[in-house]
Structures are given as structure tokens and as C-alpha cells.
Amino acid sequence: AEHAQLLNKSTNALVSFPTKNHNPNPHGPLSHLTVAVKDNICTTHLPTTCSSSMLRHFTSPFDATAVELLKAKGATIIGKANCDEFGMGSLNVNSIHGPVVNPYQSPDEKHIPRAEREQRSAGGSSGGSAAAVAAGLCDAALGTDTGGSVRLPASYCGITGLKPSYGLISRWGVVSFADSLDCVGVFGKSMDTVKTVFDSISSYDPKDPTAATPHTRERAKALAESLLSTLDANLSDPDLSSLRIGIPQEYFPSELNITIVTAVRKVLERLSSLGAQLIPVSLPSTPYALSAYYVIASAEASSNLARYDGVQYGTRSPLLPGVDKSKPGNVYAHTRSAGFGVEVQKRILLGTYALTADAFDNYFLQAQRVRQRIKADFDSAFRVPNAQLSNPSPNPDGVDILLHPSAIRSAPRLDSDAVSGLGPYLQDVMTVPASLAGLPAVSVPAGSAADGWPVGVSIVGQWGSDELVMCVGKVIE
Ligand code: GLN
Secondary structure (H helix, E strand, O other): OHHHHHHHHHHOOEEEOOOOOOOOOOOOOOOOOEEEEEOOEOOOOOOOOOOOHHHOOOOOOOOOHHHHHHHHOOOEEEEEEOOOHHHOOOOOOOOOOOOOEOOOOOHHHOOOOHHHOOOEEOOOOOHHHHHHHHOOOOOEEEEEEOOOOOHHHHHHHOOEEEEOOOOOOOOOOEOOOOOOOOEEEEEEOOHHHHHHHHHHHOOOOOOOOOOOOHHHHHHHHHHHHHHHHHOOOOOOOOOOOOOEEEEEHHHOOOOOOHHHHHHHHHHHHHHHHOOOEEEEEOOOOHHHHHHHHHHHHHHHHHHHHHHOOOOOOOOOOOOOOOOOOOOHHHHHHHHHHHHOOHHHHHHHHHHHHHOOOOOHHHHHHHHHHHHHHHHHHHHHHEOOOOOOOOOOOOOOOOEOEEEEEOOOOOOOEOOOHHHOOOHHHHOOOOOHHHHHHOOOEEEEEEEEOOOOOEEEEEEEEOOOOHHHHHHHHHHHO
16 A cells, blocks of 8 residues: 555546545446546545536535446556546546556666656546556556547556547436547557446436437447457457558648657558558548547537536636626626636636537537538548448448547657647647547557557447457557
């Protein structure tokens, strides 16, 4: 326990812990698992701060559905994990709890005491969840992924991170950032752990209005079935000859660090030696994804975060002397200026602007059009049709999965340029397209970059083919 405390102190991964561990179901199927939960997912036994001063005193009166399911199956929740404020960020540096430090030990640094090693970002926004798993503080962790917040930290910390298809895991009890993009995701050191947790929490929940219905789930499962049954990744010698892997050319932009390409190439060579067919594909709308994402995510955030008024929700900030208390606007403005960090305020302003009558067409609607194109790009790339469409048509020349680097680089140092300015926004360039299209994507470790730090590759599939995506990920890890 002392060792764990020290580890947590050096990584800053977990921000609250239960005083006693009461497991209501010690013989449940997950009773062997310890799980950390991102601090924007509601728990009754621990605070849910969203790393925001606004919620620093908040404890939820109910558990999120995902947490309730884990507890009911016997998992032990060991603590709440640090994150970027309301999930806004890529490096877990926007947090009232302070930044998360990546626990990875590069081979050349093993002999240096931990406190003297270079401090790198664990990625974000679910950096605490990823760091807790990577440091061995727990077996698995829940995060949320709106534009890459599970896949990016998984890649930077050298572990596996799944963003499931949108709508498969209930968002009930998950503090909303951008509802049309938010997904609960899972971290683990192995795909088996990730899959066990995913299978336990992926079920229809009538409390989530955007949950995928049992009918759509069944339909997606039936569509993916034939391919899955021909792949058996559990064999020590998997045969991938029925698998068509698409390599999207737009995912090798000029910002991509060259040593990442080397690591990805090794993965491709291995998959090809197991029989997989590698097929170059084009997803032409990809270059517009990042701008569309930040318009849509900020617009939805500005609406969601309007509820923190210091009256019904959020910590009310005391008014400065001389300010007129009788004007409710003063309470509201002061509470929001004091309670939200700089990044959150930036998004609220940006999102509010995109939704004003003057800007709506040029920004919000335009971003929605880009989103439709991104979805259409993916639908024309995949062999299996999208089960969410009313009359899906199959595409015999399509691919089964797409494979690309998870990030443009390895984890940046916490004191580097990548942490300020536009740096953090660029980190998501590979991950936002799958978010806009609601597709399943998993980042798995794929060796290291020239600096010795972990590199992740992402496998992306058609909506609902989460099992296939995990199956291919397992072959790679
Ligand atoms: N980095 C992205 C953002 O800041 C994604 C965050 C997320 O997925 N929660 O919005």
C-alpha cells in the first residue's frame, strides 16, 4: 500500500480513494478486478469533481450505469482518476488536481531515480485513468473519449485503450461534455482485461436517450458475425487471410514523427505475414475533421455547461465586496469566471459564438456537413454496412478494419511547447474522425519511437464491430 501511495504521488493519477473497500458482491465475475474511474463519471462513494473548481465539493447521489454494473459484478473501485477539466484537453494538464505524470520508464532512464527522470504527459483527457493502469495501481480503468481522450493517453502510456461504438455503453451518470461524441472507454494492460470490462458494461440502458437499442446491437452483431467466425485470434498461430485491412493515406500527415511510421510498418509486416491483405484507402474528408470537431464539441459544451450557475449546480463563488448581490447576473458571472479554468472558458466562448445567429451557418452547420462527409467516407471504405442506417448496402470491395498510428508522436514532455498554444489540439488529429462518425477504435501498444517511448496503433471498425476491432488488436499486442 505504501508503494502504491508513492507511485500515485509521483504520477498524480488518482485524486480520491474510498476509506474502506466494501464490495457488495465479493464472488461476482469481476471480483478479481480493481478499477479506477475517471473523475467525470458519477460515483456515490467518492466525489466527482471533473477536475474543476466548479464541482470541487460535488458528490453524486447516484452511480453512473457503467459504475453500477461494475460494482454489481464484484469489481472493486479503487479511486477516482485525474483528468482534464470536464474532459477538455489532450495532455491532462488542465486540472485543479495538477498535471498527470506519465509513469512509463524508458529503458535508458531505468537507473535514474523516479523524481529525477524527465516528466512527460500521460496524455489526456483521461490521463489519470491511463497512468493508474500503466503504473499498476489497478487492473483496468474507465475513461471517457469525446475526441480521443482514451486512445491518446493509452498510446502515450503504452497500454490498451478502447473507445467503443457510440451508444454501446450508457452515458447515464457521465458528466456531459459534448453529448453527440461522448463515449465511456476502457483501459487495460491487455486486450483480455479491456474486453472483460467492456462486455460487462456494454448493455442497453433506457436511462440514456442515445443508447443503441437491442435491435441495432443485434443487427450490427449479425453483420460482423461471418468475418468474426473465420478469425480466431486466440490461436497461437492466427490465420488472418480473410481479413482486409485498410491503410488510410490521409493518416500519415506531415506532422507525423517519422519513427512512429517505422513502428507502424513493423505491425503491418507482422499482420501481412499472418495472411492479412493490406489495402491503401482514401478518406478524403479527414483534413477537415479537426476543425469540425472543435466547432461541434465546443458548441455542445457551451450548452451543457450553462447549467453551472452557482444556484442549482456548481460551487457558488462569494461576490467581491461592493458587487451588488441583488443582481442574479452578478452571481452567475462571478461563479463562472472563478469556477471554470481557462480552457473551459475558451470552449464556452467559442461554442457560444458558433451558435449565434450570425455564425451558425458558417461554423456550426458547416461542421455538421463535414461530419456527414466523414461518416460517408468511412461507410464507403468498409465492406460491412452501417447497422444504424435504415437501408444499408454492403460494399464487397471494402475493407474490414482501418489501421493507423494513434498519435503523431510519443508523449511530449510536460515542459515542452507541445503543451501550450495549438500543440494540444494537434494531438487529436488521428483520433477525431472516428469520434465524429461514432465508430469503435482501440489503441494498442506497438513498440517504441526513437526516443524509447511508447507508440500506439489504432484499429477502427464499422459501427458495432467492437469485437472485431478488439480481436485484431489482440493479435497485435
Ligand atoms: N482533446 C480533445 C478535446 O480537448 C478530446 C477530449 C476528449 O476526448 N474528452 O476536446
